[in-house]
Amino acid sequence: MPFADLGLSDELLRAVAEAGYSEPTPIQAAAIPPVLMMRDIIGIAQTGTGKTASFVLPMIDILAHGRTRARMPRSLILEPTRELAAQVAENFEKYGRQHKLSMALLIGGVSMGDQVKALEKGVDVLIATPGRLMDLFGRGNVLLTGCSMLVIDEADRMLDMGFIPDIEEICSKLPKQRQTLLFSATMPPPIKKLADKFLDNPKQIEVARPASTNTNITQWLVPVKASAVDKRERLRQLLAQPEVSSAVIFCNRKTTVRELNKSLKRHGFRSGEIHGDMEQPQRLAELDLFRRGEVNILVASDVAARGLDIKGVSHVFNFDAPWHPDDYVHRIGRTGRAGATGTAYTFVAPDDAENVDNIEKLTGQKIARLEAPAPTAVPAAADGEESGRPRRARRDRRPVEERAPRARREERAAPRRETPRAEYREPRRDDVRRDEAEPADAGGWNGPVPDFLNVGIAARP
């Protein structure tokens, strides 16, 4: 079905075409017509399915038709994180350019002055995180009585973050006569309850089973020792693969994010970082550097796990296995977006076995293990920690068939250490070499783990 059949205005269709899209994604095709008919919607969709456009486009259409004087905001979009809110605002600008609609981005971490000014001038659309919106509301800077359209995006994340009471309070300040759209990747009972309470006869749209992972993402488990030195070494090896054009590396702790980014930079990688302890302008700046390809590696906490849409992320690394299996699905969803292929490596230290079990249970699939590289792939241990330790015999017992990444690593190991920068100098966002980069047995389950996980357990602090 082409975009033209969804009932959007000609101006919007032009904007969509200019943005380079010709066919709607499944969620867009399913959601846009009923939204235009003013129905309430529950959208169950993973990120990366084109969800944002599925509400931004019809919202612009509705606002453009029912245009009154923009004294009071007429619609409100709630997002769990500041970056997501900013991203939706960008979408709104991209598609709404011809429509002279005004919007205000109400997020924390930046000065209130500009936001208040925009509100005083009058805007059509509010895009907000709950905290700042409540703050502005409490100060009397924003009136919600004209908001006849509400979008609650990433509802399950809002739940995780404890935003549900805020959402309820905000809902109570909106007019009862309104259209409400709720999007969520999963439907836990509290979200179902929220929907029952605030939505009217919603049409439920589901485009991907919750907790299902994208099939165009090749997933690997990478057994590692618990030591940070070991993990960083292994990470550098994997990053050196030529097909790694752009990568997001997730860590469980903000301190790990900082340390890892420092270490990567020391080793000549072009990396940046993002986590919740950074000042907001810096967070957005780092994200922007990554988007533009000025850095091709972004080390991140879970602030970046959900929803962030960055083109051409070829690889996701879980430097730490995530504690919650849901987060795994979201993290690896930063790659393989919009039909592209991607690769996700998850480091598994001995203590992570249970978390990995939970991930495999949730996704319903076993993830193949990428065995340790051959000794030749690890040129004389420069980092010290490993030197002098005898090579373990298990390395020789590996299956005979070669995996593509390892073969390349062997070829490139020596030059890489001399000129690590050379491989990371140019932004290669648009490289389309991933097809040839697929490991031969990608996706296959390698059989039972040969006790690998129990070898070399480091002492825990």
Next chain:
DNA sequence: AAAAAAT
């Protein structure tokens, strides 16, 4: 256990 979000 961590991270996120208003200051």
